[in-house]
Amino acid sequence: DTEVTQTPKHLVMGMTNKKSLKCEQHMGHRAMYWYKQKAKKPPELMFVYSYEKLSINESVPSRFSPECPNSSLLNLHLHALQPEDSALYLCASSQGLASENTEAFFGQGTRLTVV
C-alpha cells in the first residue's frame, strides 16, 4: 500500500465555520507534511510532523491548527478562514529515517473553498 488518503476531496466552508481535513497513510512513514497549493503555483510547505511531534511550522497563521493523533493520521483543523485561504491542501508522508528512500508520497488533496 503506497497510498496517502485525504478526506474530504472537496470542502466549501464559511468564514465562521470550523472544519477539519484528514490524512491517513499505512506505509509506516514517520514524517508527515501539510502543503498548500494555490492555482498554477508549486506546493508550499506548511507543517512537518516527525515521529508524531510538530517539527516545522512555516509561520502559518493560527487559524490553521495541525494535529497528529498517531503515526498514521494527520489532521488540519480550520477555523475562521479567509477567502484567500482557498487552495488545494496536500498531505504527504516520507519514511523519515536515514535511508536512501527520501521521497515523499502525496495524497490527492482537498480542494478548499472559503466563502
Next chain:
Amino acid sequence: GNSVTQMEGPVTLSEEAFLTINCTYTATGYPSLFWYVQYPGEGLQLLLKATKADDKGSNKGFEATYRKETTSFHLEKGSVQVSDSAVYFCALSLPTTQGGSEKLVFGKGTKLTVNP
C-alpha cells in the same frame, strides 16, 4: 539558500515529439532530486528520483540524470504521448535540521500539453 529553477513553459508538443524540461538547483549539502507530475485536479505523483551525483532516474520513458558539475536535473522523454499532458515539478530534498524528515523545495512547475 536552497532553490530550484525550471523552465516555466507552457510547453506544447505534438505526439511522438522529443521532450526536454530544464531544471537547475542551488543547494547547501547534498540534496536528493525529484521530478513530480500533477495531472489536472489531482495531487502530485513521484515520476522519478536520483539521490546522488551521476545517478539516472527513469520511469515510464522519462529520464533525468543528476549532474553535480552543472547542478542540473533535466527531464527528457524521447516520444511524448497525449496522456503525458500535465504539470511537471522539479524538486530537491534536504534533511531538516530537526531530523527525521525531509523538506522539499519545488520549482515553479512546467505545464506540458501534447496534441494528437
